[in-house]
Amino acid sequence: MTMNWEALYSERLGSMTTSVIREILKVAQSPEVISLSGGWPEADLFPTEQLQEVAAHVMRETPREALQYGLTDGSIGLRQLLAEQMQAQGVPAGPENILITSGSQQALDLLGRILLDEGDCVIVEAPTFLGAVQSFKAYGPRFVPLPLDGDGACVELLPELISRHKPKLMYLLPTFHNPAGVCLSLERRRRAVEIASEMGVPIVEDDPYGQLRYSGEPLPTLAALDSARCSAHGPRLGNTVIYLSTFSKTLTPGLRVAWAVAPVDVVQQLVMAKQGADLMTSSLSQEIAAEFIRRGWLPGQVARIRDTYRLRRDAMCAAIDDFFPSEASYYRPEGGLFLWVTLPEGLDATALLAEAAVHQVAYVPGQPFFVDGRGTNTLRMSFASVPPETIREGVRRVGEVFKAHL
Amino acid sequence: MTMNWEALYSERLGSMTTSVIREILKVAQSPEVISLSGGWPEADLFPTEQLQEVAAHVMRETPREALQYGLTDGSIGLRQLLAEQMQAQGVPAGPENILITSGSQQALDLLGRILLDEGDCVIVEAPTFLGAVQSFKAYGPRFVPLPLDGDGACVELLPELISRHKPKLMYLLPTFHNPAGVCLSLERRRRAVEIASEMGVPIVEDDPYGQLRYSGEPLPTLAALDSARCSAHGPRLGNTVIYLSTFSKTLTPGLRVAWAVAPVDVVQQLVMAKQGADLMTSSLSQEIAAEFIRRGWLPGQVARIRDTYRLRRDAMCAAIDDFFPSEASYYRPEGGLFLWVTLPEGLDATALLAEAAVHQVAYVPGQPFFVDGRGTNTLRMSFASVPPETIREGVRRVGEVFKAHL
Numbered sequence: 176m177t178m179n180w181e182a183l184y185s186e187r188l189g190s191m192t193t194s195v196i197r198e199i200l201k202v203a204q205s206p207e208v209i210s211l212s213g214g215w216p217e218a219d220l221f222p223t224e225q226l227q228e229v230a231a232h233v234m235r236e237t238p239r240e241a242l243q244y245g246l247t248d249g250s251i252g253l254r255q256l257l258a259e260q261m262q263a264q265g266v267p268a269g270p271e272n273i274l275i276t277s278g279s280q281q282a283l284d285l286l287g288r289i290l291l292d293e294g295d296c297v298i299v300e301a302p303t304f305l306g307a308v309q310s311f312k313a314y315g316p317r318f319v320p321l322p323l324d325g326d327g328a329c330v331e332l333l334p335e336l337i338s339r340h341k342p343k344l345m346y347l348l349p350t351f352h353n354p355a356g357v358c359l360s361l362e363r364r365r366r367a368v369e370i371a372s373e374m375g376v377p378i379v380e381d382d383p384y385g386q387l388r389y390s391g392e393p394l395p396t397l398a399a400l401d402s403a404r405c406s407a408h409g410p411r412l413g414n415t416v417i418y419l420s421t422f423s424k425t426l427t428p429g430l431r432v433a434w435a436v437a438p439v440d441v442v443q444q445l446v447m448a449k450q451g452a453d454l455m456t457s458s459l460s461q462e463i464a465a466e467f468i469r470r471g472w473l474p475g476q477v478a479r480i481r482d483t484y485r486l487r488r489d490a491m492c493a494a495i496d497d498f499f500p501s502e503a504s505y506y507r508p509e510g511g512l513f514l515w516v517t518l519p520e521g522l523d524a525t526a527l528l529a530e531a532a533v534h535q536v537a538y539v540p541g542q543p544f545f546v547d548g549r550g551t552n553t554l555r556m557s558f559a560s561v562p563p564e565t566i567r568e569g570v571r572r573v574g575e576v577f578k579a580h581l
Numbered sequence: 582m583t584m585n586w587e588a589l590y591s592e593r594l595g596s597m598t599t600s601v602i603r604e605i606l607k608v609a610q611s612p613e614v615i616s617l618s619g620g621w622p623e624a625d626l627f628p629t630e631q632l633q634e635v636a637a638h639v640m641r642e643t644p645r646e647a648l649q650y651g652l653t654d655g656s657i658g659l660r661q662l663l664a665e666q667m668q669a670q671g672v673p674a675g676p677e678n679i680l681i682t683s684g685s686q687q688a689l690d691l692l693g694r695i696l697l698d699e700g701d702c703v704i705v706e707a708p709t710f711l712g713a714v715q716s717f718k719a720y721g722p723r724f725v726p727l728p729l730d731g732d733g734a735c736v737e738l739l740p741e742l743i744s745r746h747k748p749k750l751m752y753l754l755p756t757f758h759n760p761a762g763v764c765l766s767l768e769r770r771r772r773a774v775e776i777a778s779e780m781g782v783p784i785v786e787d788d789p790y791g792q793l794r795y796s797g798e799p800l801p802t803l804a805a806l807d808s809a810r811c812s813a814h815g816p817r818l819g820n821t822v823i824y825l826s827t828f829s830k831t832l833t834p835g836l837r838v839a840w841a842v843a844p845v846d847v848v849q850q851l852v853m854a855k856q857g858a859d860l861m862t863s864s865l866s867q868e869i870a871a872e873f874i875r876r877g878w879l880p881g882q883v884a885r886i887r888d889t890y891r892l893r894r895d896a897m898c899a900a901i902d903d904f905f906p907s908e909a910s911y912y913r914p915e916g917g918l919f920l921w922v923t924l925p926e927g928l929d930a931t932a933l934l935a936e937a938a939v940h941q942v943a944y945v946p947g948q949p950f951f952v953d954g955r956g957t958n959t960l961r962m963s964f965a966s967v968p969p970e971t972i973r974e975g976v977r978r979v980g981e982v983f984k985a986h987l
Contacts, residue, residue: 178781178820180846183749185698185720188850215650223644230636230865238629242833244621277683277837280860288719292591310857313694314591343589375584414584427648429864431683440586444594451716454686457863458835459636 187313209569211491211556212537214353214512218560220483221427222476226463229470233462241462247446247455249275249434253465257434260468265399266418267410268436274445277456279383279421279433282445283310283346285452286379286417286435289444290343291316298336298345300328302515302544302553304353304381307346316343318546325506327352327359330367337374344377349397351384351511354544354555358509361394368400372415382420383433384511386477389485391509398436414438422464424512425477430460484512490563491556491570498574500581512559515541517552518577524554527576536572593719615975617897617962618943620759620918624966626889627833628882632869635876639868647868653852653861655681655840659871663840666874671805672824673816674842680851683862685789685827685839688851689716691858692750692785692823692841695850697722702748706734708921708950708959710759710787713752722749724952731912733758733765736773743780750783755803757790757917760950760961764915767800774806778821788826789839790917792883795891797915804842820844828870830918831883836866890918896969897962897976904980906987918965921947923958924983930960933982942978 204210233241240250248254254270261268276282283306291297293315299308301320308318319340322329327349336342347367349359359367371378380397395403401413421433435445449455467473491514492507499505502519518524525540541553556573558566610616639647646656654660660676667674682688689712697703699721705714707726714724725746728735733755742748753773755765765773777784786803801809807819827839841851855861873879897920898913905911908925924930931946947959962979964972 178778178783178844180783180844183696183783184850185694185696185701187698188695188853218645218649221644221648223640223648226648227637227640230640231633234629234633234636238627239624242627242629242632242835243624244829244834277859277863278861280856281858284858288591289594290589290591292593295591306857306860313854313857372584377584377586377589423650427865428650429648431859431861431863438584438586444590447594448719450686451712451719452687452690452858453683453837454712455684455837457683457837457866459833459866459869460863463865 187315207535208532209536209561209565209572211558211561211566211569211573212539213557213560215560216424216428216480216512217483220480222472225467225472226427229463229466230459233459233466237462241459243458245455245458245461247450248442249273249456250458250461250465253461256465256468261436265395266402266436267406267412271439272412272436272442274435274437274442274449275456275461276433276435276449277453278423278431279381279419280306280310281449281452282419282433282435283307284313285445285448286344287311287314288448288452289441296340296342298333298340298342299546300347300352301547302354302541302550303346303546304348305544307381308546311346320545320547321345323352323355323357325357327357327363328367330359330363330370333367333370334374337370337376342376344379345371346379346381347397348381350382350394351387351508352513353384353511354513354539354541355506355515356508356511356513357506357515358394364394364397364400368397368404368415372401372404378416380416380418382418383424385420386425387481387484387512388510389481389488412438417441425473425480426464426467430457430464432456432460432464484559486563487558487561487566488514490566491558494567494570495574498571500574500578502581503577512557514556514558516554516556518554519581520552522577522580523551525551527580530576531573534572534576536569538573593721613941614938615942615967615971615978617964617967617972617975617979618945619963619966621966622830622834622886622918623889626886628878631873631878632833635869635872636865639865639872643868647865649864651861651864651867653856654848655679655862656864656867656871659867662871662874667842671801672808672842673812673818677845678818678842678848680841680843680848680855681862681867682839682841682855683859684829684837685787685825686712686716687855687858688825688839688841689713690719691851691854693717693720694854695847696749702746704739704742704746704748704751705952706753706758707953708760708947708956709752709952710754711950713787714952726951726953727751729758729761729763731763733763733769734773736769736776739773739776740780743776743782748782750785751777752785752787753803754787756788756800757793757914758919759790759917760919760945760947761912761921762914762917762919763912763921764797764800770800770803770806774803774810774821778807778810784822786822786824788824789830791826792831793887793890793918794916795887795894818844823847831879831886832870832873836863836870838862838866838870890965892969893964893967893972894920896972897964900973900976901980904977906980906984908987909983918963920962920964922960922962924960925987926958928983928986929957931957933986936982937979940978940982942975944979
């Protein structure tokens with residue numbers, strides 16, 4: 176008898192999907208193609224020499240911490256350092272509020288696992304980060320889209336959406352949105368936290384890019400605003416926002432070290448879920464990240480990244496102004512890796528991707544980022560991993576393709 | 582309004598449990614306590630200098646491979662090396678049959694995700710590895726116990742169990758069982774693969790300890806026997822067994838690098854599940870493991886571990902013979918980290934643990950390893966992470982406690 180695997184697969188497999196972006200990335204990996212499609216940071220900016228030094232140090236000085244099994248919550252040293260960092264950002268967390276995860280992707284999976292039953296509702300921005308949808312989908316929720324404009328998510332619509340759909344959580348990417356590149360305004364941030372708290376629906380604030388601001392004034396995170404609301408009688412961690420961040424965009428993605436900040440009870444549930452998921456995050460990676468912070472090298476590293484990406488963002492904006500049809504509009508991002516373009520109605524960015532590929536340039540069509548199937552005339556371009564002159568040439572080619580179809 | 586997290590948690594949270602062993606380990610971490618309870622390898626055996634060299638090498642020579650995002654399947658270089666290793670063990674796998682996972686714990690989680698729906702049946706040995714039960718539990722299955730004796734699982738019972746319960750998979754630990762220390766006999770291995778194949782129920786073969794044999798003759802893995810059955814007309818990977826192994830016990834656990842070997846279609850489903858779970862395993866860890874293999878250092882490292890653990894196993898067996906009540910029986914393990922003791926009926930190993938703790942020694946009661954609540958008079962002791970003279974003293978103390986209650 177031949178094993179009939181098809182008959183054995185779980186029902187949830189039907190709702191899981193492989194990322195469309197991932198398939199496009201495969202094509203874009205050809206060296207002749209100018210890829211504006213990736214979400215990868217610039218590898219030339221990785222602090223490889225510092226990382227070598229730090230890796231050797233932790234294996235030599237603290238081999239047990241760096242190489243043995245450790246706590247599922249994460250290294251206490253790293254959690255202490257991250258707690259201090261969070262405190263400096265107005266989030267009075269202790270190490271007991273922090274869970275180290277294997278990338279933020281894992282945090283999303285674990286949150287889905289502890290919060291979502293089949294049919295539960297999740298509010299996500301439209302567009303939203305595909306990876307989050309992918310993680311949550313394993314738990315069978317319904318997604319309700321929250322529209323987004325140049326000031327971020329239209330949070331004024333939340334009370335009605337919450338009343339109607341009774342969501343288990345809201346997933347928001349308020350700072351340098353992926354894919355939309357926009358920032359949630361201060362006023363809307365305040366309102367979002369207020370509504371969430373008053374209506375009893377937690378916000379998952381995904382903040383992988385917060386450190387990468389190239390212009391404009393820093394804004395408080397939702398987590399900081401949540402804590403501020405609770406701190407009338409001294410610093411106290413808020414109870415409404417679960418905050419996620421990562422070393423993937425500041426240090427390197429290959430370490431797979433990220434963290435979640437949450438009330439103690441939620442952290443404990445996440446720890447239990449993580450025990451079954453991967454037991455613990457690489458202790459070597461954790462110790463490397465901790466030692467990198469301890470040496471005070473992170474701010475310099477972030478500054479180097481900012482300087483490089485700022486020039487690339489500027490190059491992309493200038494090239495769009497020069498080469499895209501004037502009917503196209505975009506948000507000028509103040510940080511992050513991504514820029515979002517809306518084409519005139521009737522142009523289909525997915526259909527035109529094949530033509531772009533013929534001209535050896537790749538972008539990401541916007542439609543897959545919408546849970547409601549809208550956005551055929553939108554696209555995402557990344558300026559992070561390509562030098563300015565290549566960005567200009569890539570944008571020129573994309574612009575030609577679009578112009579030819581007007 | 583205060584966030585009511587309790588009301589938000591998913592239903593599956595109720596069936597998830599934190600590991601009892603983990604709680605005991607916390608107590609046993611006090612330095613005065615002789616811990617025979619852990620499943621941790623001996624940290625003094627970690628090849629820290631070689632790992633330092635290899636880590637510096639991969640970051641210097643191939644920084645992109647070691648630090649950038651990579652494929653969800655895992656590094657192609659590492660998968661190629663592992664495929665060759667599997668081939669040498671009679672499992673004709675190609676890199677496309679291999680998925681790199683963040684520890685074998687993740688492989689178990691991903692297998693649960695792609696195979697198990699609420700209420701599905703899983704056959705596990707009694708006793709079985711707690712971590713597997715923990716991973717699977719997130720997907721709501723029923724467990725059916727398969728008894729085990731000195732020759733491993735009583736596979737002759739499988740046809741009836743399969744007919745009655747229609748399981749989705751069988752989870753077996755045939756080589757140096759955790760917790761029972763036993764090996765499945767060759768005859769039973771053949772029979773298990775035969776039954777699985779004929780009745781169309783896949784076997785998940787968990788093999789973290791296979792390299793750690795201290796005496797006796799090596800046995801083929803179930804994966805090798807499965808492939809042999811399919812290879813009448815040339816080498817072909819079997820279709821019935823999913824094989825799991827890891828670097829945690831041979832290299833170091835802190836890297837979190839393990840692998841699954843499976844038919845291509847199953848690997849593809851696992852990759853899709855892994856995208857949502859953690860996107861990819863640490864590329865730094867993967868490149869370190871690959872370079873360690875490439876340099877030919879793994880066999881020497883495994884030999885060093887074997888020599889040390891063999892002496893410790895011998896010390897533990899001798900101490901039990903000398904100090905345990907004669908009514909206690911145990912299986913002399915030919916490899917692995919664990920030894921399993923059955924006490925006379927009426928002695929409760931869980932109840933006596935507190936008394937052992939007073940005498941500053943810790944073991945793991947056997948009952949939590951049984952999905953059917955049996956095993957109150959059993960316990961697991963590990964000989965891996967304690968030197969021989971300490972093992973002897975620890976076993977003496979445990980023996981005193983048991984004798985006092987006869």
